Amino acid sequence: MNSDAASTSLSKTTKAILNEYGIKLNKNLGQNYLIDRNKRDQIIQFGNLTKDDVVLEIGPGIGTLTIELAKRVKKVIAIEQDSNICQILENRLKKENIDNVELINDDALNVEFPKFDKIISNLPYQISSPITFKFLNYDFQLAILMYQKEFASRMNGKVGSKDYSRLSAMLYFKCDVDLLTGVSAESFIPKPKVDSTVVRLTPKLPELNGQLKHLNINEINEKDFKTYSKFVKALFQHRNKKVKNALIDSRHIITDLDKKEVKAKLNSIKQKKIEELLSERITNLTPEEILYLSIHLNSVLEK
Numbered sequence: 001m002n003s004d005a006a007s008t009s010l011s012k013t014t015k016a017i018l019n020e021y022g023i024k025l026n027k028n029l030g031q032n033y034l035i036d037r038n039k040r041d042q043i044i045q046f047g048n049l050t051k052d053d054v055v056l057e058i059g060p061g062i063g064t065l066t067i068e069l070a071k072r073v074k075k076v077i078a079i080e081q082d083s084n085i086c087q088i089l090e091n092r093l094k095k096e097n098i099d100n101v102e103l104i105n106d107d108a109l110n111v112e113f114p115k116f117d118k119i120i121s122n123l124p125y126q127i128s129s130p131i132t133f134k135f136l137n138y139d140f141q142l143a144i145l146m147y148q149k150e151f152a153s154r155m156n157g158k159v160g161s162k163d164y165s166r167l168s169a170m171l172y173f174k175c176d177v178d179l180l181t182g183v184s185a186e187s188f189i190p191k192p193k194v195d196s197t198v199v200r201l202t203p204k205l206p207e208l209n210g211q212l213k214h215l216n217i218n219e220i221n222e223k224d225f226k227t228y229s230k231f232v233k234a235l236f237q238h239r240n241k242k243v244k245n246a247l248i249d250s251r252h253i254i255t256d257l258d259k260k261e262v263k264a265k266l267n268s269i270k271q272k273k274i275e276e277l278l279s280e281r282i283t284n285l286t287p288e289e290i291l292y293l294s295i296h297l298n299s300v301l302e303k
């Protein structure tokens with residue numbers, strides 16, 4: 001390793017800590033620990049942290065981000081599933097005299113999050129999808145999150161592209177998604193098989209109100225968003241089909257009606273705009289069009 005690389009690597013410290021405790025890392029828990037000091041510092045900077053912030057961190061591991069976060073904010077709420085790793089982190093925090101970290105030893109998918117302002121995490125990739133959908137149920141100012149590179153690309157997949165997905169359609173109305181920087185596999189130990197991307201989510205729902213006038217929609221309330229979520233889920237299960245066929249095939253997600261009834265209801269629609277949308281390919285529909293369709297069809301498909 002040249003001197004430049006040595007100065008930017010946290011590899012020695014991380015290895016020493018894991019050796020000291022005789023820890024064997026668990027692949028199934030996505031235990032790849034960040035050893036690139038520059039990337040760690042960049043992630044912290046992206047957080048625009050202040051002493052008033054309460055930060056949620058999912059999967060703190062041995063505390064590479066946690067310790068730097070704790071020095072800059074009011075409080076860090078860190079949720080780590082592995083109890084051995086929690087023990088190491090607790091000891092590290094004590095050694096560093098850090099007392100503003102609330103460490104929760106649990107599966108982040110199963111706990112109700114305490115109130116927080118920002119989320120900053122190098123996520124365990126095996127829960128990328130459910131944890132991202134879970135974040136959308138909470139109010140927050142900003143999230144800086146590391147994901148597998150391909151997953152990050154699907155987060156802001158554009159209409160018509162191969163990355164346009166249930167994930168991008170769901171995030172569209174809730175957040176601005178910015179891909180901030182790539183992180184190579186060499187930046188972790190053990191070295192994973194995939195590269196990573198740091199993503200910023202900035203919630204935007206309130207700003208949207210009034211921007212959908214062209215579709216005769218004045219605002220998206222939570223009820224409409226729930227309806228939209230159901231339709232997005234149903235449609236993207238059959239992303240290569242036409243909208244009408246996908247709705248018929250995924251009818252169990254949106255209605256109690258049987259196949260014949262759904263077909264009959266959809267065929268009886270006489271509104272030109274809806275008819276046009278029903279015969280489109282799913283990946284050509286903008287999120288606004290999916291929203292429009294979901295609000296109109298929800299009542300049509302009620303039993």
Ligand SMILES: C[S@@+](CC[C@H](N)C(=O)[O-])C[C@H]1O[C@@H](n2cnc3c(N)ncnc32)[C@H](O)[C@@H]1O
Nearest residue numbers: 029033034059060061080081082107108122124
């Ligand atoms: C990619 S590592 C990140 C560790 C650390 N933040 C870093 O940057 O080096 C992910 C961490 O999440 C933990 N983890 C995995 N699944 C979890 C879950 N469902 N809930 C909470 N923590 C989880 C793992 O044990 C691991 O410590």
